[in-house]
Amino acid sequence: MTMFSTSSQVKGVRLPWSGLLALSCAAFTAVMTELLPAGLLPAMAPPLGVAESRIGFLVTAYAAASFAAAVPVTAALRGLPRRLVLSGALLGFAVSNALVALSSSYPLTFAARLLAGAMGGTLWAMLAGYAARMVPAERRGRAIAVVLAGITLALSLGVPAGTALAGAVGWRAAFGTLAALAVLLVGWVRLSVPAFPGEPAHARVPLTRVARRPGIRPVLSVTLFLLLGHQVMYTYIAPFAAQVGYGRTGLLLAVFGTATVAGIWLTGVLIDRWPRRTLLVALALFAGVLPVLGLGAGAHALLVGAVAVWGMAFGGAPTLIQTALVDASGPADADVATSLQTTVYNAGIAAGSLTGGVALDSLGVGALPWTALAPAVLALATVTAGRRYAFPAVRRGGAPEAGPSAEPGAVAVPCAAGDHVVRRSVRDGERL
Numbered sequence: 161m162t163m164f165s166t167s168s169q170v171k172g173v174r175l176p177w178s179g180l181l182a183l184s185c186a187a188f189t190a191v192m193t194e195l196l197p198a199g200l201l202p203a204m205a206p207p208l209g210v211a212e213s214r215i216g217f218l219v220t221a222y223a224a225a226s227f228a229a230a231v232p233v234t235a236a237l238r239g240l241p242r243r244l245v246l247s248g249a250l251l252g253f254a255v256s257n258a259l260v261a262l263s264s265s266y267p268l269t270f271a272a273r274l275l276a277g278a279m280g281g282t283l284w285a286m287l288a289g290y291a292a293r294m295v296p297a298e299r300r301g302r303a304i305a306v307v308l309a310g311i312t313l314a315l316s317l318g319v320p321a322g323t324a325l326a327g328a329v330g331w332r333a334a335f336g337t338l339a340a341l342a343v344l345l346v347g348w349v350r351l352s353v354p355a356f357p358g359e360p361a362h363a364r365v366p367l368t369r370v371a372r373r374p375g376i377r378p379v380l381s382v383t384l385f386l387l388l389g390h391q392v393m394y395t396y397i398a399p400f401a402a403q404v405g406y407g408r409t410g411l412l413l414a415v416f417g418t419a420t421v422a423g424i425w426l427t428g429v430l431i432d433r434w435p436r437r438t439l440l441v442a443l444a445l446f447a448g449v450l451p452v453l454g455l456g457a458g459a460h461a462l463l464v465g466a467v468a469v470w471g472m473a474f475g476g477a478p479t480l481i482q483t484a485l486v487d488a489s490g491p492a493d494a495d496v497a498t499s500l501q502t503t504v505y506n507a508g509i510a511a512g513s514l515t516g517g518v519a520l521d522s523l524g525v526g527a528l529p530w531t532a533l534a535p536a537v538l539a540l541a542t543v544t545a546g547r548r549y550a551f552p553a554v555r556r557g558g559a560p561e562a563g564p565s566a567e568p569g570a571v572a573v574p575c576a577a578g579d580h581v582v583r584r585s586v587r588d589g590e591r592l
């Protein structure tokens with residue numbers, strides 16, 4: 161096992177690009193599978209003999225199954241070889257999308273979407289931990305950023321392109337294409353992604369013990385607060401824009417999607433050097449944008465600019481939070497920790513959409529930014545307070561943040577955590 165004692169020693173180490181890009185394409189496939197029906201409601205409803213709202217439930221079914229399956233399925237499969245589980249999840253996507261492409265029965269289509277959701281919950285619990293195990297600890301943040309870039313690309317480019325493809329060749333062909341791509345991706349994974357073993361029964365840390373580790377609960381709390389605040393605004397961006405006289409919702413979403421690409425690129429550059437500072441800035445920008453939307457959205461240039469800043473801040477935040485979670489759990493237990501985060505993530509989406517809907521109905525469109533502000537501030541406060549374990553300036557498994565914020569009493573010493581020999585902070589008087 162090789163120990164990387166300083167950041168400078170790993171600057172020349174190449175990332176395993178082929179394997180990381182295969183994982184990024186897996187993330188892309190999952191998001192495309194989840195969201196594609198949302199853009200195809202009018203086309204899918206008549207052949208399946210249901211109202212458009214019932215097609216919308218196909219997205220709900222995916223999210224519900226992902227929420228329900230992430231923790232139990234991940235726990236049940238911990239003993240199996242990791243690449244086998246990853247390949248199985250991708251084949252599950254292929255089967256689900258093929259069934260949707262061929263089915264003329266709404267119940268069968270709904271069941272196929274439940275299968276896809278279960279595969280999604282399993283996949284999301286694996287990706288960050290897999291990336292972390294493929295690189296030295298000091299490159300962990302960038303590797304995770306590469307993998308999660310697949311989410312951003314799917315949202316900003318993939319879903320619009322998939323909708324356009326469905327308009328050109330039919331929605332069944334679009335789902336059939338997704339199925340074929342998932343099968344091809346299995347081959348890429350087999351060639352490029354390392355075959356990590358599963359955990360033997362005697363070595364498995366119980367899920368409850370992982371959840372009780374210092375830092376895990378604050379990271380999960382930030383995940384919940386961020387998604388809740390984000391979804392309050394994002395779910396209802398169309399009525400908000402219409403209320404302030406800006407009727408081009410599609411352009412706003414395009415601005416947001418493009419900005420998320422910039423945000424995740426910038427995060428990839430900064431995350432391994434300044435993870436705490438970068439997350440604090442991202443959350444502060446998100447919180448700061450909301451009063452601007454609440455007070456100045458009537459000025460359309462200000463509205464578009466605020467949405468761009470929001471997109472850039474949100475684009476990088478999930479990568480920063482997930483990297484903090486892997487640092488807190490250690491790569492060996494990252495699948496379990498990330499399965500908990502997958503559940504919390506989906507809970508935040510559901511809670512944010514519900515909270516925004518209640519605010520919209522009871523207080524009006526103008527209340528949305530102020531409703532989103534409270535969880536945004538809570539997320540920022542949690543990161544600010546979590547300096548010791550959850551969001552430290554001196555990362556567990558990485559280098560101290562550059563600059564004067566690195567604690568003068570901290571030194572780096574080797575200690576085992578997961579699959580790497582990493583470093584942890586030893587403050588004056590702290591026992592090893």
